[in-house]
Amino acid sequence: MADEVLTTIEDGVIIITLNRPKAKNAANKALAEGIAAAIDELESNDDLRVGILTGAGGTFCSGMDLKAFVTGETPNIPGRGFAGLTEYTPNKPLIGAVEGYALAGGLELAISCDMLIAADDAKFGIPEVKRGLAAAAGGLVKLPRQIAPRIAMELALTGDFISAQRAAELGLINHVVPSGTALEAAKELAARIAANGxxxxxxxxxxxxxxxxxxxxxxxxxxxxxxxxxxxxxxxxxxxxxxxxxxxxxxxxx
Missing domain, CATH: 1.10.12 (Lyase 2-enoyl-coa Hydratase; Chain  A, domain 2)
Structure with missing residues (x-):
């Protein structure tokens, strides 16, 4: 598995960490391949009950690596979508633990999780239009199924960010927790799920x-x-x- 994605296993839970902190965990091809491989491990290992997706360095994911994009590289995996996940639904539960920014493809990665825990200073948005792009990895089709379509329309057309508190009000995330504790809160939720059949x-x-x-x-x-x-x-x-x-x-x- 690429160094861009780290995994640890604790009590039947696999923690998948995006590990490009200097790039705000922007997704390149290697990161996409690493996420896909980690999800394969979650699916195939009978000892694993739940997955947690998080980011290193105090942020979740800032979206696609635009420097890689202009060279012709895209972080898409056939059959899996952006970052190896947005077009795929694992059989086992996947929890997103969001610190910092979940923007553009990062938001689309987050909403591909089954549940979301977010730090109280986290920010969410699909600002692709500000770069002449479109939120084609789920922001335009999955987000309107998870929050009110008119709100999704506003986010898609303005590119504006929203706070974790606003995201919780919209039903986009499950719990808002103090900054720096999203992963621990996700582990607690995962443990409650892993205890069940x-x-x-x-x-x-x-x-x-x-x-x-x-x-x-x-x-x-x-x-x-x-x-x-x-x-x-x-x-x-x-x-x-x-x-x-x-x-x-x-x-x-x-």
Whole structure:
């Protein structure tokens, strides 16, 4: 894995750190490849339950590396999108821990996470129009599905930034925490998720991720097609047994 992305594993959680602090963690090809490889590790390693995406040096990601862009390099991975993530949805939960700036592609990377923790001095925005570009890595299509479309329109057309507090008001992020503590707060959230049945977590995530495209007539059938195997799983029996025996469950993910 490239030095542009560092990974550590703690108690079933993989922490994926963007590691180009001198460039405000701007995404180049190597960083995109590193994120894609880290997500592959999250997906393939049965011991991993949750991923956390964060940035080194007090910032999350300032977007695309424009110096690399003008030389013809783009931080896109086929089938994965910008920074190896924006067009891909992992099966396991991914939490973004945002300090400093999540701008342009950095915001699009953040909104590709399932949940977001942000420092109280963090800033969010899609300022591509200020550089004659467009927020084509999700800012124009995913952001209006996560906040009110009129607000997304304003952000896309002005390129203005918003604060973490405003992002929380809009429902874009889960929790605002003191500066410097976003990663620790994300670890706490990840631990609460990792303590649960991994099969139940994965299927619950899948339903929530896909249900927006379902009609009212079909939503329960589609939901049940996904979640009913959970109820007949070994983990379901283990969860009920552990509750009765007043002990922690021993999950197998089966």
């Amino acid at each position: 991994p099969l139940a977590v994965a299927k619950s995530k899948q339903v929530i991720a896909e249900q927006g495209d379902w009609s009212s007539d079909e939503m329960f059938k589609k939901q049940n097609d996904i979640v009913m195997p959970v109820f007949s799983s070994a983990d379901a029996i283990e969860g009920a047994t552990a509750f009765a025996e007043k002990r922690a469950p021993n999950w197998t993910g089966k």
